[in-house]
Structures are given as C-alpha cells and as structure tokens.
Amino acid sequence: MNTIKITKATTDDVLKLQAIGRQTFSETFADVNSEENMKKYLDESFATAKLATELDNPSSYFYLAVLDEKVVGYLKLNTADSQTEKEALNALEIERIYVAKEFHGKKVAQALYAQAEEIAEEIKASYMWLGVWEKNFRAVSFYTKNGFVQFDTHIFRLGNDEQTDLMMKKVLI
Incomplete structure (x- = not known):
C-alpha cells in the first residue's frame, strides 16, 4: 500500500468532500438508521452550498486522506466559535474523522488523527474534544486508545431521530 497523503481541503475540493462525506457516513450508519432519516441528514449536512x-x-479545517489520488477519508476540525458546543475558545473540536469502509484498519484514521494533533499543537489548544455516537463502538474504542475520556453527553439529531453522543476530551496542557 502506498503512503497516505493528508491534504488541506479548499473550496475547490467541495465535490470530493461531499462524495467522501456521503459515502463514509452512509457506510457507517445506514444499517442502523431509517432510510428517511439518513436521506434527510445526508441532504442537509452534505449539501454543496453548506460544505462550501x-x-x-477560517475557524474550521478540513483535511482529505488521499491514497493513489483517491480520497479515502476526511477530517473536520473546529475552533473558537465554530465549535458545535460551547467549549473553551482555545479548545479544538474533532467534528468528524471518517474513513471509507474498505480502508478500515489501514491506519487512515490514525493519520487523520495525527493531523488533528498537529493543528492542536499549532493553535496551542488546551484540549481536544469530540462527540461520538454511543453505539459507534469502533469509534469510541479508537478515541479511548488515543487518550480521550468521556466528560458528558449531548443529543445528535439524525433526521428526526435524537441520538445520544458521548462527549470525550483529551487534555493537552
């Protein structure tokens, strides 16, 4: 397997981001959610204008994981007022790390996570945090292995369904 390249996404990448976002979210959650709720979420969250x-x-960052010129995953980070919850202004939110199913277990998520750590260091974040669905055991395990601990919960709306996310954090300083 060739080396995974992590590249910063720009507005020129909106269609690539939309494609990998829709693909990976569907692969991860379509089997455990209604088709109607999935369609509503995908249409709203991955609309071209919204992604652009x-x-x-300037307070959000997207990175693409590219292998042999194919986008196989992505990362979305938020800082300051762009965080989805009111956390410290000097915190870094990992809003999304998603990897195409065929690349699970191939260190793509770890490469994206390393990019998040690099940004956290650059901006001198006091901690990183995220929300992860309580039933996404694979992701919860990934974040736990990387030093995150649960500190709260919040509601995540997927279409018309209210789901519980575990809020996890990793203190950096």
Whole structure:
C-alpha cells in the first residue's frame, strides 16, 4: 500500500468532500438508521452550498486522506466559535474523522488523527474534544486508545431521530 497523503481541503475540493462525506457516513450508519432519516441528514449536512460555506470558515479545517489520488477519508476540525458546543475558545473540536469502509484498519484514521494533533499543537489548544455516537463502538474504542475520556453527553439529531453522543476530551496542557 502506498503512503497516505493528508491534504488541506479548499473550496475547490467541495465535490470530493461531499462524495467522501456521503459515502463514509452512509457506510457507517445506514444499517442502523431509517432510510428517511439518513436521506434527510445526508441532504442537509452534505449539501454543496453548506460544505462550501464550511470550507470558507477560517475557524474550521478540513483535511482529505488521499491514497493513489483517491480520497479515502476526511477530517473536520473546529475552533473558537465554530465549535458545535460551547467549549473553551482555545479548545479544538474533532467534528468528524471518517474513513471509507474498505480502508478500515489501514491506519487512515490514525493519520487523520495525527493531523488533528498537529493543528492542536499549532493553535496551542488546551484540549481536544469530540462527540461520538454511543453505539459507534469502533469509534469510541479508537478515541479511548488515543487518550480521550468521556466528560458528558449531548443529543445528535439524525433526521428526526435524537441520538445520544458521548462527549470525550483529551487534555493537552
């Protein structure tokens, strides 16, 4: 397997981001959610205009994991007021790390996570945090192995379904 390249996404990458976002979210959650709720979430969260606005936001960062010129995963980070919950302004939120199912277990998520750590260091974040669905055991295990601990819960809306996310954090300083 060739080396995974992590590249910063720009507005020129909006269609690549949309494609990998829709693919990976569907692969991860379609089997355990209704088709109607999945469609609503995918249409709203991965709309071209919404993603373009998010890519333009200076407090959010997107990175693509590329292997042999194919996007196989992505990372979304939020800082300051762009965080999805009111956390410290000097915190870094990992909003999304998603990897195409065929690349699970191939260190793609770990490479994306390393990029998050690098940004946290650059911006001198006091901690990183995230929300992860309580039933996404694979992701919970990944974050636990990387030093995150649960500190709260919050509600995540997937279409019309309210789901519980574990809020996890890793203190850096």
